[in-house]
Structures are given as structure tokens and as C-alpha cells.
Amino acid sequence: MAKAVLVREVINIPEGVEVSIEGMKVRVKGPKGEVCRDFSHAKGVIIRKDNGKVVVEAFFADRRKKALVGTIAGHIENMIKGVTKGWRYKLKIITTHFPVTVKVVGNEVVIENFLGEKAPRKAKIVGNVKVTVKGKDVIVEGIDIEEVGQTAANIEQATKVKDKDRRVFVDGIYIYERGLAE
Numbered sequence: 001m002a003k004a005v006l007v008r009e010v011i012n013i014p015e016g017v018e019v020s021i022e023g024m025k026v027r028v029k030g031p032k033g034e035v036c037r038d039f040s041h042a043k044g045v046i047i048r049k050d051n052g053k054v055v056v057e058a059f060f061a062d063r064r065k066k067a068l069v070g071t072i073a074g075h076i077e078n079m080i081k082g083v084t085k086g087w088r089y090k091l092k093i094i095t096t097h098f099p100v101t102v103k104v105v106g107n108e109v110v111i112e113n114f115l116g117e118k119a120p121r122k123a124k125i126v127g128n129v130k131v132t133v134k135g136k137d138v139i140v141e142g143i144d145i146e147e148v149g150q151t152a153a154n155i156e157q158a159t160k161v162k163d164k165d166r167r168v169f170v171d172g173i174y175i176y177e178r179g180l181a182e
Contacts, residue, residue, distance in 0.1 A: 007066050008057040009073035017080055019054055021047055026054075026076060030083025033128070033143045037075060042068050047076075082143040086181035089152035091138040091173050102133050102173070109138070109155050115171055123158035126150045138173060141181055152178070 013019050018029040024040040024047060039047060044065055045058045056073045058065040081087075093100060101112040109123040109131055125131055127147035132139045138155060142148040152175050159172040 003060045003062055004066065006057060006059055007061040007069045008055060009069055011054040011056070011073055011076050011080070013049075013052050013054060014080065014084060017084060019049060019076075019080075021049055021054070026079070028076070028079040028083050030080070030143075032083050032086050035079045035082055035144050037079060039072055039075075042072060045069055045072060047072065078145045081180060082145055086141060086143050087145045087148040088177075088179065088181040089140040089148055089175055090177040091140070091152060091155055092176050093136045093138065093173050095171050097169070097171055100171070102138060104131050104133065109158070111159060111173070114159055115161070115169065121158045123154040124151075126154070131155075149178070 016031055020027045020029075024042065025036065025038050026047060027034065027036045039045070044061070045056065045068055048055050054073075054076055056069050056076070058069050061069065093102060098113050098116045100114050103110050103112075104125070107125045109125060111121040111123070114121050127142065127144060129140060129142035129144075129147050129151045131151065132141075140148055140152045140155070142151075155173050156175055161169045161172060
């Protein structure tokens with residue numbers, strides 16, 4: 001497989017967003033907050049600012065480095081979108097057997113009476129994420145896409161039904177929409 005001489009991705013920095021790069025650490029500040037990310041694991045990849053743009057590049061890149069350049073560029077784009085608009089995941093509470101109570105207590109989401117169980121099920125809220133329960137919807141919002149996604153996954157995983165027929169016991173909290181909060 002031939003190596004590419006130069007692989008480059010360019011990300012525009014929108015108005016009102018400040019990006020600072022120290023080595024392989026990228027810090028993005030915007031109207032909604034600040035997200036910091038360390039890419040020091042990416043050997044052979046260069047991240048720099050150039051005329052109001054972030055440039056991610058690699059010289060003499062093999063397949064792995066090409067993929068790494070695209071991945072890092074995607075992460076930086078998601079950081080910029082997060083500090084300008086924010087991320088939102090919507091989950092739906094589905095119950096067929098028992099009425100479920102969902103509430104936020106500290107940095108945990110507590111699910112009570114799930115399938116009639118006496119002990120409440122708990123899901124951890126990761127990082128600086130806001131979780132609200134409105135009727136049958138659970139809304140997870142934040143500026144870091146990884147923290148928002150992991151929190152939503154924790155809630156979905158906490159209500160996973162084991163040792164029962166999934167076609168009959170469809171109870172749970174499921175992600176049905178994800179994207180920018182706007």
C-alpha cells in the first residue's frame with residue numbers, strides 16, 4: 001500500500017469560538033462553555049492553527065494515520081459544535097407492566113419500581129451534563145458529546161432486561177433522538 005505524502009483536514013473556526021492548541025492538547029471555548037481534549041496518543045499527527053482555521057495533518061501517512069487525521073478532525077468539529085450549540089439526547093420511558101418513577105438525585109438517575117423490583121436501579125451522570133425528566137421523556141444535555149452520549153447510554157443500560165423474553169418485556173428507557181441542542 002502506498003503512503004500519501006500529505007494528509008490534511010482543515011476545520012474552520014466560527015465567530016465567537018476560541019481554539020487554543022498546546023502541543024497535542026486542544027481547548028475550545030465558546031458561548032456555552034469550554035471543552036478540552038488531549039490527543040497525545042496520536043503519534044505522527046500534527047495539530048496547528050493557521051489563519052483562523054485548525055489544521056490536522058500527517059506526512060507520509062499510512063492507512064492508520066489517514067484514519068487518525070479524519071478522526072481527530074471530527075472530534076475537534078464536535079467540540080466546536082458543542083460549545084456553540086450543545087448536544088442533546090432524548091430518551092423515552094416505555095412501560096407495559098409496572099409504572100416507573102424516574103428522578104435525578106445528585107449525579108445519578110434513579111429508576112424506581114422497574115419491573116416491580118424493590119431496589120431502585122441507578123445510572124451515573126458523567127461530567128458536566130444536565131438531565132431532566134419531563135413526563136415520559138428523559139432529556140440529556142451538555143457541551144461534550146462524549147459525556148452526553150455516555151450518560152444516555154448509562155441510563156439505557158441501567159434498564160436493560162435480563163433473563164426475560166425481550167418481545168414480551170419491552171420495558172426500559174430507550175434513546176430515540178440525538179443531535180445538536182440548538
